[in-house]
Amino acid sequence: MMSARNFPKRMFLPSVLLAALIIIPFSAPLITAEDPIKIAVRYRLAAPDLQHWLGRDEFGRDRLARVLHGGQVSLTVAFVATTIACIIGTFFGLIGAYFRGPSEFITSRLSDIVLCFPPILLALLVVTLFGPGAGTLVAVLSVLYFPTFARITFSEALRVTSLDFVEASRALGTPSRRIVLGTILPNIAGPLSVQYSLTAAAAITIESGLSFLGLGVVPPAPSWGQMIRGARQFMNQDPLGIMIPCAALVLTIYAINFFCDRLRDTLDPKGASGSGMDEVSKPLALADAPAIKDPDVVAVINKLRLETARFGTSAAVIEDVSLTLRANQCTALVGESGSGKSLSSLALMGLLPGAIRQASGTLQLRRKTGEVVDLGFLDARTLEDIRGNDIAMIFQEPMTSLNPIHKISDQMIEAIQAHRPMSKSDARAHAVQLLKRVGMNDAEQRIDSYPDQMSGGMRQRVMIGMALSCEPRLLIADEPTTALDVTIQAEIIQLLQTLRQDQGTGLSLLFISHNLGVVADIADRVAVMYSGQIVEEGPADQILRDPHHPYTRALIESMPSSHEGLHSAGGDRLPAISGTPPLPSARPSGCTFRDRCPIAVHACAEIRPALYPSADGGRAVRCLRAPEAPAGLMNHQTEAA
Numbered sequence: 001m002m003s004a005r006n007f008p009k010r011m012f013l014p015s016v017l018l019a020a021l022i023i024i025p026f027s028a029p030l031i032t033a034e035d036p037i038k039i040a041v042r043y044r045l046a047a048p049d050l051q052h053w054l055g056r057d058e059f060g061r062d063r064l065a066r067v068l069h070g071g072q073v074s075l076t077v078a079f080v081a082t083t084i085a086c087i088i089g090t091f092f093g094l095i096g097a098y099f100r101g102p103s104e105f106i107t108s109r110l111s112d113i114v115l116c117f118p119p120i121l122l123a124l125l126v127v128t129l130f131g132p133g134a135g136t137l138v139a140v141l142s143v144l145y146f147p148t149f150a151r152i153t154f155s156e157a158l159r160v161t162s163l164d165f166v167e168a169s170r171a172l173g174t175p176s177r178r179i180v181l182g183t184i185l186p187n188i189a190g191p192l193s194v195q196y197s198l199t200a201a202a203a204i205t206i207e208s209g210l211s212f213l214g215l216g217v218v219p220p221a222p223s224w225g226q227m228i229r230g231a232r233q234f235m236n237q238d239p240l241g242i243m244i245p246c247a248a249l250v251l252t253i254y255a256i257n258f259f260c261d262r263l264r265d266t267l268d269p270k271g272a273s274g275s276g277m278d279e280v281s282k283p284l285a286l287a288d289a290p291a292i293k294d295p296d297v298v299a300v301i302n303k304l305r306l307e308t309a310r311f312g313t314s315a316a317v318i319e320d321v322s323l324t325l326r327a328n329q330c331t332a333l334v335g336e337s338g339s340g341k342s343l344s345s346l347a348l349m350g351l352l353p354g355a356i357r358q359a360s361g362t363l364q365l366r367r368k369t370g371e372v373v374d375l376g377f378l379d380a381r382t383l384e385d386i387r388g389n390d391i392a393m394i395f396q397e398p399m400t401s402l403n404p405i406h407k408i409s410d411q412m413i414e415a416i417q418a419h420r421p422m423s424k425s426d427a428r429a430h431a432v433q434l435l436k437r438v439g440m441n442d443a444e445q446r447i448d449s450y451p452d453q454m455s456g457g458m459r460q461r462v463m464i465g466m467a468l469s470c471e472p473r474l475l476i477a478d479e480p481t482t483a484l485d486v487t488i489q490a491e492i493i494q495l496l497q498t499l500r501q502d503q504g505t506g507l508s509l510l511f512i513s514h515n516l517g518v519v520a521d522i523a524d525r526v527a528v529m530y531s532g533q534i535v536e537e538g539p540a541d542q543i544l545r546d547p548h549h550p551y552t553r554a555l556i557e558s559m560p561s562s563h564e565g566l567h568s569a570g571g572d573r574l575p576a577i578s579g580t581p582p583l584p585s586a587r588p589s590g591c592t593f594r595d596r597c598p599i600a601v602h603a604c605a606e607i608r609p610a611l612y613p614s615a616d617g618g619r620a621v622r623c624l625r626a627p628e629a630p631a632g633l634m635n636h637q638t639e640a641a
């Protein structure tokens with residue numbers, strides 16, 4: 001729960017403004033004792049005086065009382081209708097996106113049917129059937145607006161559902177209700193809150209419009225629409241009459257939009273808050289982190305801990321992850337889905353999903369300027385400048401990373417101009433050079449193609465070219481060859497090899513993969529992740545030929561076909577990895593791998609292994625039975641559990 005101490009400062013002003021604009025109308029009896037419907041014709045259009053601060057309307061009714069009581073009606077109708085539309089639309093959007101099939105069909109058809117009706121026609125139909133009034137208005141507005149929520153929820157939930165951490169939760173057997181409410185919903189809260197603001201503001205306007213047309217609130221009950229309707233005929237002789245309800249409308253709509261914009265920034269980790277973490281648990285500041293002395297070091301992840309915190313409980317999804325990334329070196333991050341490898345890379349990009357926060361640790365980056373920054377402490381603008389410029393990322397499926405409706409040339413030029421002050425023709429020439437550099441034949445002609453006119457391999461070359469457009473120091477490749485066939489896979493791996501061996505660029509490559517065969521071809525160092533921790537790390541040839549952790553050994557043994565770069569250790573072999581990794585909230589005591597480990601002993605349930613370095617410091621392993629583990633740990637308990 002958000003306490004007063006950790007209430008975001010940015011929310012203070014909009015919250016106060018919105019609260020004031022809501023509280024003031026509902027405090028009408030405390031502000032004025034006048035009756036909003038009491039007619040006194042002989043005082044019609046009377047000017048403001050000490051008793052009637054805003055004067056009187058065309059029937060001699062007190063305008064202040066009417067604008068306050070009218071606000072109650074307008075706000076109640078707008079917020080109740082928007083909330084109902086939001087709940088219904090979000091429900092349909094979520095089940096449509098998560099369960100697909102018939103649920104998706106029902107969601108889209110239902111939305112289409114409602115959107116077929118012109119809003120005013122629908123309002124007229126409902127008013128004819130049920131008669132005018134506040135209840136009818138709520139019903140009309142709820143029906144009018146729920147399809148918008150359903151569509152936004154559907155598209156956003158579809159995007160989030162395809163992310164690794166959701167797939168990992170599914171694979172781990174997390175109940176659908178928990179995934180939908182605890183993982184997907186918080187991640188789409190940003191766009192939904194913006195839509196809520198727009199809808200609430202539009203609902204106030206539509207309510208006023210319908211009341212103005214005589215289809216809404218029934219006279220003499222006050223509403224802002226009714227006030228505008230009444231004052232319209234006397235605009236010339238009494239402009240105050242129309243200005244007061246209009247000012248109330250404008251102020252209220254502005255306050256709602258202001259509040260929801262700030263709410264979106266607060267909920268969205270890519271928003272102005274930078275990392276999106278709350279104030280409860282702060283990561284180390286850069287000043288507390290070890291200094292990066294080696295000029296070859298591009299980035300250092302130090303003791304990184306990422307948590308999910310929902311419904312009052314938090315669990316570590318990434319725990320004690322440390323990694324050093326060097327220039328002209330490829331570090332591979334390997335592990336099963338849900339092991340935390342993609343989350344670690346998203347943390348480096350400052351793109352953590354909304355449900356995840358950086359609880360501790362540092363993410364240091366040496367920028368091209370030589371300045372060392374902590375990515376967890378940067379504002380949104382600096383992070384934007386770093387992305388693409390100092391760190392770039394390529395993804396698994398280039399088709400979904402490229403915009404299908406724009407030519408490659410337009411997309412590359414836009415990416416280049418985002419970070420470099422360059423004319424369009426110079427940016428185009430640079431884009432052609434980049435395409436040539438990544439091995440694209442006929443680059444001058446191909447650059448004017450649309451993404452769907454290219455093969456998967458060519459699209460991935462375009463993505464790599466775009467990623468390199470500003471010569472980043474760190475390139476993160478997240479399963480970049482998984483969607484490609486074997487021949488193209490080899491070509492892309494060869495291309496990445498060439499790029500990172502190019503001494504002139506000083507590029508550091510972080511290669512994320514579950515395919516150890518590919519890793520053996522490209523990586524200098526390997527870090528194996530299991531259940532949010534690095535369990536083994538060291539030179540690729542040593543780790544792949546002589547794994548010391550049973551999980552690394554199991555990964556190698558479970559490869560579908562042998563690879564010349566892979567060689568499992570003898571002894572306790574696993575034909576495949578049995579069982580599934582534990583949920584972050586249900587990790588066992590001691591070693592997190594012990595439920596799946598064939599060589600576990602009693603001590604494994606009692607001691608949480610650290611990452612033990614080898615004598616020469618070249619590799620490290622998180623296992624009590626590894627050669628690197630301190631001898632004393634296993635002295636008293638070595639029998640199999």
Ligand code: SF4
Nearest residue numbers: 591594597604623624
């Ligand atoms: S610490 Fe124990 S359970 Fe964990 S990997 Fe090593 S032997 Fe297996």
